[in-house]
Amino acid sequence: MLSVINLQKKQGDFELKNVTFQVKDGEYFVILGPSGSGKTTLLDCIAGLRRVDRGRIIINDVDVTHYPPELRNIGYVFQTSTLFPHMTVYENIEYPLKLRGVPKEERRRLIIEISEKMGIRSILNKMPNEISGGEARRAELARALVIRPNVLLLDEPLSHLDEPIKKSLRMELRRIKKDYDIPIIHVTHDQREAFILSDKIALIKNGEIVEIGDSFSLFMNPRKTYTAEFLGFENIFEGIAEISGDGSIVNVEGVKFFITERVSGTVKIGFRPEDVIIFKEYLGRSSIRNIFTGNVVDLIIQGATVMLDIDVGIRIKALITRRSLEELDIKLGDKVIIGIKSTAIKIFTD
Amino acid sequence: MEEMRKILDNSTLFFLFFSIIATIVLFFPILLLVFTTPPDGYFKAISDKEVISAIMLSILTASLTTIFAIIIGVPFAYFLARYQFRGRDFIDSLIDIPILLPHSVAGIVLLSTFGPNQLLGKGLEVLGISIVDSIFGIVLAQFFVSAPLLIKTTKAVFESIGEDYIKAARVFGARRLRAFLEIELPMAQRGILAGAVLCWARAVSEFGAVIILTYYPYTAPVLIFIKFTTEGLRASKPISALLVLITLAIFLAIKKLGGVRYA
Numbered sequence: 001m002l003s004v005i006n007l008q009k010k011q012g013d014f015e016l017k018n019v020t021f022q023v024k025d026g027e028y029f030v031i032l033g034p035s036g037s038g039k040t041t042l043l044d045c046i047a048g049l050r051r052v053d054r055g056r057i058i059i060n061d062v063d064v065t066h067y068p069p070e071l072r073n074i075g076y077v078f079q080t081s082t083l084f085p086h087m088t089v090y091e092n093i094e095y096p097l098k099l100r101g102v103p104k105e106e107r108r109r110l111i112i113e114i115s116e117k118m119g120i121r122s123i124l125n126k127m128p129n130e131i132s133g134g135e136a137r138r139a140e141l142a143r144a145l146v147i148r149p150n151v152l153l154l155d156e157p158l159s160h161l162d163e164p165i166k167k168s169l170r171m172e173l174r175r176i177k178k179d180y181d182i183p184i185i186h187v188t189h190d191q192r193e194a195f196i197l198s199d200k201i202a203l204i205k206n207g208e209i210v211e212i213g214d215s216f217s218l219f220m221n222p223r224k225t226y227t228a229e230f231l232g233f234e235n236i237f238e239g240i241a242e243i244s245g246d247g248s249i250v251n252v253e254g255v256k257f258f259i260t261e262r263v264s265g266t267v268k269i270g271f272r273p274e275d276v277i278i279f280k281e282y283l284g285r286s287s288i289r290n291i292f293t294g295n296v297v298d299l300i301i302q303g304a305t306v307m308l309d310i311d312v313g314i315r316i317k318a319l320i321t322r323r324s325l326e327e328l329d330i331k332l333g334d335k336v337i338i339g340i341k342s343t344a345i346k347i348f349t350d
Numbered sequence: 351m352e353e354m355r356k357i358l359d360n361s362t363l364f365f366l367f368f369s370i371i372a373t374i375v376l377f378f379p380i381l382l383l384v385f386t387t388p389p390d391g392y393f394k395a396i397s398d399k400e401v402i403s404a405i406m407l408s409i410l411t412a413s414l415t416t417i418f419a420i421i422i423g424v425p426f427a428y429f430l431a432r433y434q435f436r437g438r439d440f441i442d443s444l445i446d447i448p449i450l451l452p453h454s455v456a457g458i459v460l461l462s463t464f465g466p467n468q469l470l471g472k473g474l475e476v477l478g479i480s481i482v483d484s485i486f487g488i489v490l491a492q493f494f495v496s497a498p499l500l501i502k503t504t505k506a507v508f509e510s511i512g513e514d515y516i517k518a519a520r521v522f523g524a525r526r527l528r529a530f531l532e533i534e535l536p537m538a539q540r541g542i543l544a545g546a547v548l549c550w551a552r553a554v555s556e557f558g559a560v561i562i563l564t565y566y567p568y569t570a571p572v573l574i575f576i577k578f579t580t581e582g583l584r585a586s587k588p589i590s591a592l593l594v595l596i597t598l599a600i601f602l603a604i605k606k607l608g609g610v611r612y613a
Contacts, residue, residue, distance in 0.1 A: 047521050070523040082518040086536040095532075096522035147522070 001025055002046070002151050002183040007055035009045055016041055016207040019055070023151075023183035023200070028173075030194040030215075031187040032230065033204035039187035040079065042204070043153045046185070047074050059150050070099070072151075075144030079155040081136045083128035083143075089115075090124040093143045100147065110146055117179075118142045118172070134165035138172065145180065152176070154186040158193055170196055191231055195219060203227045225348045228270045233346070234317045236270035247342060255313045258289040259345045268348040273307060275344035276318035279337040280328050288339035292316070296334050299325075310338055383591050391588035401589050404573040405596060411488040411569065412496075412554035418489070419497040419549045424542060427501045428530060431508035432516075442505075445498045456494055457562025464490060465563075487563035495559055496552035500545040507541030508534065543608040547601060554597050 007019040016038050023029040031039050044050040046057055048069035056065045064072050083092050090111060097107045115121045118138045123131050131139070137157060144152060157173070158166045174197065177184055188194055194201050194215070201218050203210040203226060211218065211227045222228040225236060239252035247260045250269050259269060277288065294312030306325045308318045318338060320328075330336065395401050430442055448456060464481045465471045474481065481487035511534055519529035535542075557571035565572065570593045578586035 044517070047517075049517050049520060068525075069520045070525060072521075074521055076518065076521045078514040078518060080512055080514050082512070082514045084515065084519075084533055084537070086539075095519075099523035099528075143522070 001058075001060060002185070003056075003058040004042075004046065005056045005058070007042070007045060007057065008053045009041060009050060010053055011041060011050070014038065014041070014207060016045070019207075019209055021202055021209065021212055023185060025183060026177065026181040028177045028184045028186065028197055028199045030198035030201045031185065031204050032189070032191060032194045032201055033187075034189050037204045038207040039189075039204060040155055041207075043076070043155055043185065043187060046151070047076050047153060048072050073147065073149050075147065075149035075152040077137070077140045077144050077152075077154045077157050079157075079159065081128070081133075081140065083136055083139055085128050088125055088127055089120065089131065089139045092128070092139060093124075093146050096143060096147045111142075114142045114146045132165075133161055134169065137161065137165075137169055141172070141176065145176065148180075150182060152180070152182055152184045154184065156188055157186065158188070158190070166193075173197055203230060221346060223349045225268055225270070225350055228346065228348060232272055233270040234273050235276075236268060236348075237314060238266065238268050241265060241267045253314050255292065257340070257345055258342045259347060260342050261347050263347060268350070269345050270348065271340055271345045273317040273319035275340060276310075276316060277339040278308070278318055278320055278324070278328065278330070279339065280330070282337050286339070287341075289342040290340040290345070291337060293335065293337050296330060296332055296336060299330070299332055308336075310336060312338065380594060383587065384594060387588050387591040392592060395588040395592045398589075400568070401570075401573065401592070404568045404570045404589075405593055407485075407488070407567055408554050408570040408593075409596070409600070411485060411492055412550050414485075415489050415492040415496060415553040416500070416546050416550040418493055419500045420542065420546055423497050423501040423545075423549075424504055424535075427504035428508050428534070430501075431505045445501055448494050448498050453495060453556065453558025454562060457491060457559035460490055460494055460559060461562055481563055483564050483566055485564075485567070488560050488567075488569055491559035491563045492553035492556045495556050496549045499552055500542075500549035503545030503548060504538065504542050507538045507545070510541075511537050540608065543604070547604050547608070550604070551597065551601055 002023045004019055004021050007016060009016040014036075019042060021029070031042065033039055041050065045052050048064070048067055048071075052065060056063055058064070059072065059074075083089070084095070087095065093111050093114065094107050097110060102110070111124070112121070115124055118141060120135060120138045120142060123135055123139070128136060128139075141157075154173075158169055161169065170193070173184075173186070186194075186197060198215045200212065201215050202212040203218075203224070205226050211222065211224045218227065219231055222231055222233065228236060237250075237252040237257075239250040239257070241248045241250045241259075241263045243262050243264050244258070246262075247258055248263050250257045250259055250267060252269075257269060282291075292312035294310040294316070296308050297311045297315070298307075298309035300307045300309075301322065304322055305319055306322055308320065308330070310316050310318055316338060430438060451459070460481070462468055463470050464474060466475065466480070466482060471481070474486075479486050481490050515533055515537065516529050519533045520526070524532065555571060556569075557575065560569055561572050561575070568576065570589070574586050574589050574593065577589060
């Protein structure tokens, strides 16, 4: 188990502020945030590559805050390839074992075992400049895992790779999670990657953890505007709420939304573009509580889907399939009716 | 023909023009020196013991200088490249001074520091080392003007090695010195060799600082100067041509063997 408690680190103008979280054994923890948000600095602090100003890092009940990196037994895969270019893949994987004084025969056994697991047995005698990007990542994972680390840190391990390689490596990472039963921390800016891999996600912004939660609840019910923006809530508005019946009505520049939570005062609400339903003509009574009429002012084709920008007094984004667009015969300037279920509208706490 | 026209477009001609001027000014005089020296001139120079011992002395001292420059300069370059401390930029700019100084001034600076009865010279005298008219003086003068080239090249090489490599080594369990010796030094090897070749070439050709500290035993540049002032161009030219050929051969051989590239 890894615990990071009130960690603070100032570095030039940047600062990690009171970072606190726990990652259990066998848990895949993703730290999601844009570049420059402090993800790598945080991993470096956990690995002991940077001294922390305040706070504690505890691995398996041992306070390692002031331990040098070599005493923490951490596996770390860096954002850029760090296979040592003057060593073969075999020698690269062997290096951490050599440093730990593992006897030669035992080293050989462990390297063969891990390279078979990672599917890189055939490239062991190659130099790093002779292998592909995907193979290099596998070799780096093998090098990080061969020491049976207490914690595995992954810094954007899938960036700069082609989609098919990413896919197979994602499967590899899921397998590692199952096989190794250690805390895994994976930092990325890619929300899709985060949701595919994670058990738990922490959103980080400007050195601060904004929200932590299990991936499903975070995706469905983000509590902070930043999380919502990052997770695809493209419709976020500020309005005045008034309690009404079993919920509230939020007035956003004259457009009134019914939401299921009972709140009053200034609030921020949001919903996903895929939760907006488009009608070409009004269908009569329905269970949808929020129905508006507006004009299509923009239309962006995104492969198989289309993002519509609809002016209903405020601009609302709606995502539909290209097939729906063709079947409904929607064009720029067309009048459409939109519906949003009140349960799809979330309210944010900031 | 079409291809030829493509190659010789206006922008190519622009670059070609200046390249030709550079070639004429930089390389043509050397080629002229080597090719206009008659074979018996070379033969005479080779059979002159004084000439051969001067060239050998130059090669020996330049090699010693380069070894010292590597031993002292590589850790220094690493320190400047990897450690953050106050005054780092100031020290960094100090490295350029020996390169910027006129070489006669470099000789004066060294003589007034390490010479007899000077501040550090007294200490050297206690150890039985004199820098005047000795191999020590030659090596000191060569080191002063050529080591900065090695330090600057090596520092740039260390800076170009991504910090993630050293971070990886540290996380895997290497202490800093071990990570330096086992990871960064082998990775910087070619760059260091390139710096060493530059350092050696600068050292073997040093004249100004050397003659102020050590007039005798003669190094090749000093001997050539003496021949020129006493016997004229005809006597100094074959020795110059021979020195050019020998140093060029060594320079190219090291580059080839070490796979040195100045990227």
